[in-house]
Amino acid sequence: MSRPDILQLGPYPDWDQTPLDAAFTMHRLDLAEDADTFLAEVGPRIRGIATKGDVGASRRIIAACPALEVIAVYGVGFDAVDIETCRARGIAVTNTPDVLTGDVADFAVAMTLALSRELVANDAWVRSGDWSRKGAPPLGRRVWGQRAGILGLGRIGEAVARRLAAFDMTIAYSARSPKATPSDWRYIPDPVALAEASDILILTLAVSGETRHIVDEKVLDALGPNGMLVNVARAAAVDEDALIRALAEGRLGGAALDVFEGEPDLDPRIPDLPNVLLQPHQASATMRTRKEMGQLMRDNLTAHFEGRPLLTPVP
Structure with missing residues (x-):
């Protein structure tokens, strides 16, 4: 029996690539010199796509694969996949x-x-010799007992809230509808009102056309000069230009960012901001989790082509 033809849109670690190559006929679009020519050649044979959450699968790529049956995303976010086209084509x-x-x-x-306790800046303070030359660095901010706002109370948002509750933080959250939560967690559907009720606003929501730039200038101003924003969701959840201006003008106290528009290329204004903590999209970056993500992606592909129910289908 011939192996299913899979279009691969990005690189994977060897522990994923080796079993993918063994189980399927992989076609590496990410290594193609001319993507259009490559798609025209292999597209008609493609039955599956293996991609990543931030890469997705565009309408153009999907259209080039008339026999496409399944798209397996390595990651929880699927906003970069053209879901409308997928639903229309089954x-x-x-x-x-x-x-x-x-x-x-x-x-x-x-x-x-x-971000609150200035850990990165304080590390640099010690390494540079400023501790001995200048004394103690500026004071940080308290975390325990503060007000946490969770924008998007899905699996990840709930897990964040449980952890922060252990710091004696008060928890408020925004979601499409109230969730079954501890009685002291407060449901605030409006993101501006949630920001007003928060010292630290943490983004864990999925991004869609409805939630793109949900954190806009109004939300940032509601969070205020003493407030902090933490984003481990998607860059598109935030109006990045408005965020940069709010930080530069002191209208927002600080931001910890793991995702960026156009990453890995950052807006050149961001690294110059003194009140930000920057990370290279590392929230899920542990070896064990990445291996489990790859296994689940492969298991979904295998289940589909063996005619079994998918393990984790996107609704």
């Missing part, structure tokens, strides 16, 4: 939820602590 889409929830939640808390 193309299944899968992602890798749950296996990365804990690590992303840990990372959100780590960023919150690092």
Whole structure:
């Protein structure tokens, strides 16, 4: 029996690439010298696409694959996949939820602590000799007992909230509808009102046309000069230009960012801001989680081509 032809849109670690190559006939669009020529050649044979959350699958790529049956996303976010086209054509889409929830939640808390207590700046203070030359660095901000706002209370948002509750923080959240949560968690559907009720606003929501730039100038101003923003979701959830201006003008106290528009190329204004903590899209970046993500992606592809139910289909 011939192996299914899979279009691969980005690189994977060897521990994923080797079993992918063994189980499927992989066609590496990411290595093609001319993407259009490559797609025209292999597109008619493609039955599956293996991609990443931030890469997705555009309408152009999907259109080039008339026999496409399934798109497997390595990651929880699927906003970069043209879901409308997939639904219209009956193309299944899968992602890798749950296996990365804990690590992303840990990372959100780590960023919150690092930003509040100036851990990176203080490390540099010691290494540079400023401690001996200038004395103690500027004071940080308290975390425990503060007000946390969770914008998007899905799996990851709930895991973040549980961790922050252990810091005796009050929890408020925004979601499409109220969730079954501890009685002291407050539901605030409006993002501006949520920001007003928060000292630290943490973004864990999925991005769609409805939520793109949901964190705009109004939300940032509501969070205010003493407030902090932590984003482990998608860059598109934030109006990045408005964020840069709010930080530069002191209308927002600080931001910890793991995602950026156009990453890995940053807006050149961002690294010059003194009140930001920057990370290279690392929220799920532990070896164990990445291996589990790859396994789940492959398991979804295998299940589809064996005629079994998908493990984690996108609704």
